Amino acid sequence: MEVADGAKANPRTRDYAVQRRRTPEPAVSYRARRHVLDLLEKGSLLGAWGAVSHLKGVPGQEWTQVVEWLAQFASSLPLPKDCDLAILSHQRMAVRAALRVELALRAGDIPRAVHSTVAFFEAALWDKLGERIERSSDPKKRRFFQVKSGVAPAGDKLLRKGDGSDEDRKRPFELKETVDGVAWYWVYDSDGGPAARLAKHYLMSNNLEALAQAMSQDVRALRNDVAHDEPTPELMNVARTRMQTAQLWSHNDTFLSQPLVQDVLKDLGEQCPDQLCINLVSTVRERLLAIP
Numbered sequence: 001m002e003v004a005d006g007a008k009a010n011p012r013t014r015d016y017a018v019q020r021r022r023t024p025e026p027a028v029s030y031r032a033r034r035h036v037l038d039l040l041e042k043g044s045l046l047g048a049w050g051a052v053s054h055l056k057g058v059p060g061q062e063w064t065q066v067v068e069w070l071a072q073f074a075s076s077l078p079l080p081k082d083c084d085l086a087i088l089s090h091q092r093m094a095v096r097a098a099l100r101v102e103l104a105l106r107a108g109d110i111p112r113a114v115h116s117t118v119a120f121f122e123a124a125l126w127d128k129l130g131e132r133i134e135r136s137s138d139p140k141k142r143r144f145f146q147v148k149s150g151v152a153p154a155g156d157k158l159l160r161k162g163d164g165s166d167e168d169r170k171r172p173f174e175l176k177e178t179v180d181g182v183a184w185y186w187v188y189d190s191d192g193g194p195a196a197r198l199a200k201h202y203l204m205s206n207n208l209e210a211l212a213q214a215m216s217q218d219v220r221a222l223r224n225d226v227a228h229d230e231p232t233p234e235l236m237n238v239a240r241t242r243m244q245t246a247q248l249w250s251h252n253d254t255f256l257s258q259p260l261v262q263d264v265l266k267d268l269g270e271q272c273p274d275q276l277c278i279n280l281v282s283t284v285r286e287r288l289l290a291i292p
Contacts, residue, residue, distance in 0.1 A: 029061060033288045036067055040281055043106025045074035066287050074103070087280050092268050093123035095276065101255040102277040108253075110236040111226040117248055117255065118223045121215045124264045125189060128203045136184065144176055144184040152183060157201040172198045191220050207263040214246045214260055 006013040032052045039048040049071035055061040056068065072079055073088045073096075083089060090096050097120040104113035136144040153159050153173040160174040170193025174186040188194040195215075199208040222239045229235060243249040250257050256274050265273035 029055075029063075033063065037281075037285055037288060040070070040284060041106070043103035043109075045070040045103060047107075063288055066284060070284070074100070085280070085283065087276065087283075092127050092265075092270070094120055094127050094265060094268055095270055095273075097123040098256060098261060098265060098273065099276050099280065105249065105253045105255055106277075110239055111231050113249075113253075113255070114222045114226045114239050114243070117243060118215065118220055120255075120261070121195075121211055122189065124208060124211065124268065125195060125198060125203075127268055128205060128208060129187070129198065132203070133185075133187070141184070143186055145187050146182050146184055153185065153202060155201075157197055170194060170197060172202065191215070191217060205267060207260075207267050211260050211264050214248055216246065218242055219246050219248070 001017045001019060003015050003017045006015045032055060035051050036048045039045075039051060049067050052061075052064050052067055055064050066085070069079060069083045069085055069088060079089050087095070087099065097116055101113050101116040101120055104110075104116055132147065132150045133145040134148040135142065136146070138144070147153075156171075158171055158173050160168050160171045162168070162174075169188075172188045172194035174188070176184050176186050178184070187198075189198060196209065196212040199205055199212045219242055222242060225235060226239060240249065240253070244251055247258060247260055249255055255261055256276055262273045270276070
């Protein structure tokens with residue numbers, strides 16, 4: 001608190017205690033921004049926000065809003081409408097998932113990188129499926145889909161027969177009902193057959209099929225391992241080795257450098273996938289250093 005001398009006012013008033021408004025020295029702001037950029041280079045978006053969150057709402061420190069957006073993205077929280085970092089709200093789920101993998105690897109967060117790597121394949125699969133099928137608007141039937149473009153799923157590889165066999169469980173489509181001439185399907189996208197068949201026989205995407213093959217049972221099992229087991233150094237080394245052997249991660253622990261990943265992202269319209277993380281860091285750096 002601070003007390004103004006009322007005798008010096010015109011006209012004179014009583015002395016009043018008011019809350020002091022602290023404005024950081026310019027050097028404080030510069031040091032904070034440099035610290036944010038160092039953490040961002042290392043992929044630590046949550047760490048960057050933790051380092052400067054105390055400046056939120058302080059006059060002259062509005063730049064912290066950009067850092068908060070990064071933290072919200074890292075935490076998979078909804079982004080506010082005024083967020084203008086386009087990459088954080090990219091229409092392709094796979095682009096956002098790939099960026100999370102790359103940042104996690106930069107930060108050395110192997111559990112998060114493992115989880116996001118498996119999520120990347122699922123996101124890419126549904127990005128492509130979304131071009132051909134459409135989800136029901138009925139909240140009670142959110143797992144029902146109709147074909148909006150292309151031919152309906154059919155044949156021995158795609159459409160379930162309902163005989164309960166192992167082969168049938170590999171088929172990704174199950175006809176649930178037909179309403180007013182519209183067929184509604186349940187879509188299975190798990191490993192063990194359905195996901196790979198969606199990529200190969202329905203979407204007919206060679207690049208997505210190659211990614212599905214790399215996403216073996218051993219790789220997918222890592223997500224459960226890191227989620228439910230203690231992330232010991234031994235387990236993390238196993239996870240890193242499996243990911244590198246599958247050519248999903250490079251030997252330098254990068255993700256966007258991998259041809260398997262780049263080919264899928266290019267199929268989704270991303271022309272320079274290897275630059276996604278670099279461009280994000282550069283954009284944030286320009287924002288923070290341009291502020292007087």
